[in-house]
C-alpha cells in the first residue's frame with residue numbers, strides 16, 4: 457500500500473476519532489471507542505471508503521501509535537478535542553519531562569503556564585528529541601523543561617497515554633524553564 461494513502465487514512469482517523477465524529481454520523485462512547493464496522497460503514501457512506509486491511513495498516517504502521525484497535529473497536533490514544541474520558545490511570549511521572557513549542561509562545565507560557573489550548577490536556581514528551589519534533593511542527597523549536605517531580609510532589613496528576621505521551625491539566629510557570637539551546641546563545645556558528 458502506498459505510504460501517502462496510509463497517511464491520508466491516518467489523518468481521516470484523527471479528524472473523526474479525535475475531533476469531529478459527528479461529521480460522518482458516528483458517536484464515540486464515553487471512553488472514545490467506536491465499533492470498527494460502524495466506522496468503516498460511516499466512512500464509506502461519506503465518500504471515503506477504507507478497507508479493513510488499510511485500517512489495520514494505518515493503525516499498525518503509525519509512527520506515533522495514535523490509534524488502538526481491540527475487541528472490534530478502535531479509538532485514538534490521545535489528542536482529542538471532543539470530550540472523552542480516556543480512563544488512564546494516574547501514574548508517577550519521570551522526574552523531568554519536556555514540551556516542544558516555538559519562540560512566539562514562550563512569553564505567554566512563562567506568564568500563565570502551559571495550557572491545553574484546543575485539546576483536553578497539555579502534552580508532555582518523555583525526551584527532548586521528541587519535544588523538539590513536536591515544536592518543529594510550528595517553526596524553529598524551543599524545548600521547555602518541566603520539573604515533573606516537583607509538580608507530582610505538589611499534587612498535580614499525571615497520566616501516560618498508550619503511546620507514551622504524558623498528559624496533565626496545566627503546568628504552572630514555576631515548574632517550567634527553557635532548555636539550553638544545543639548551540640548556545642550565539643547560535644550554531646559559535647560552536
Ligand code: HQG
Nearest residue numbers: 522535556557561564565568569570571573574575579590
Ligand atoms: C502552545 C501532536 C501560548 C503549545 C504532537 C503548543 C504532540 C501556549 C500549542 C501533540 C500556551 C498547542 C500535542 C500558553 C500552550 N500561551 N501558547 N499559555 N500553552 N501553548 O497541537 O503540544 O500528531 O494542541 O506550546 O506530536 O504542540 O496530534 O499541542 O504550541 O504529541 O498525534 O499551544 O500533537 O501529535 O498546540 O502537540 P497543540 P502540542 P499528533
